[in-house]
Amino acid sequence: MGFVLCLALGDCAGTGPHVMVPAAPIAAARGAALVDPGSFDPPPDGPAPEAPDVVPDGGGAAAPVPRAAGGGGPNGQRPDRRVADIPGSGVGPGDKVVALTFDDGPDPIFTPQVLDLLAQHRAPATFFMIGWEAAASPDLVKRIAGGGNGVASHTWSHADLTRQSDAGLRLQVDKTAALLSSLTGSNVTCIRPPQGHVNPGLVRRLSDRGMTTVLWSSDTRDWTRPGTETIVRRALAGVSPGTIILLHDGGGDRRQTLEALPRIIDGIRSQGYRLVPICR
Numbered sequence: 001m002g003f004v005l006c007l008a009l010g011d012c013a014g015t016g017p018h019v020m021v022p023a024a025p026i027a028a029a030r031g032a033a034l035v036d037p038g039s040f041d042p043p044p045d046g047p048a049p050e051a052p053d054v055v056p057d058g059g060g061a062a063a064p065v066p067r068a069a070g071g072g073g074p075n076g077q078r079p080d081r082r083v084a085d086i087p088g089s090g091v092g093p094g095d096k097v098v099a100l101t102f103d104d105g106p107d108p109i110f111t112p113q114v115l116d117l118l119a120q121h122r123a124p125a126t127f128f129m130i131g132w133e134a135a136a137s138p139d140l141v142k143r144i145a146g147g148g149n150g151v152a153s154h155t156w157s158h159a160d161l162t163r164q165s166d167a168g169l170r171l172q173v174d175k176t177a178a179l180l181s182s183l184t185g186s187n188v189t190c191i192r193p194p195q196g197h198v199n200p201g202l203v204r205r206l207s208d209r210g211m212t213t214v215l216w217s218s219d220t221r222d223w224t225r226p227g228t229e230t231i232v233r234r235a236l237a238g239v240s241p242g243t244i245i246l247l248h249d250g251g252g253d254r255r256q257t258l259e260a261l262p263r264i265i266d267g268i269r270s271q272g273y274r275l276v277p278i279c280r
């Protein structure tokens, strides 16, 4: 697997690092014109970096790497996994905040429903978007940003960024950031590499392009459709200051995620935490 850090050790070996899963019926129902060759279902954002201390961060590199302007986070070569890690978050390490994050949209069927629920509960979230999907639903991107949510990149076609040449990064990273920035009217500077596949070199290359790499600290694995109860339980387990929770609004049938969302919001707030957007 080379430099790829599959962040839940052992998990990647089971799923294979770069599995393209056939599109789901729901994705197919969108119409062939909207289904990019790079689409997928379920979204393979599986590996959860819940135990970052065991991840061989830095790949053995001992020398600290200066943080590039505009990205990289205070962790240098490491991706950011907690709200306080993210430059400009305005959040301290002990602040009782939690960030809900949604990957793999915007989806014309499910993302509007997620937004409706967030609005009903006056809860902000952050959406890590696929570039081609954002291009297909520009009004949805504008609605997300206009609702006070964070907008961030999840590459153009859900590509494994650890395998990209500079030309590949220009498409997957620069093109997506330019599109999202133009639609939202503000610079989009956060990116979540698909599947959480990162290595120190990639984080540095992204930082050089002005992008901060943001992963997560709590994975619901909602894309496996484990049942609403399980999604809620996983989301609420281990909530602590700065937790970033991974959910999905695209990539397949997200009805379980929709059912879980109000209970997740209520459960987080009942523990005295405030929901915050990130990457705004």
Ligand SMILES: [Zn+2]
Residues within 6 Å of the ligand: 043, 044, 045, 103, 104, 154, 158, 194, 195
């Ligand atoms: Zn994804």
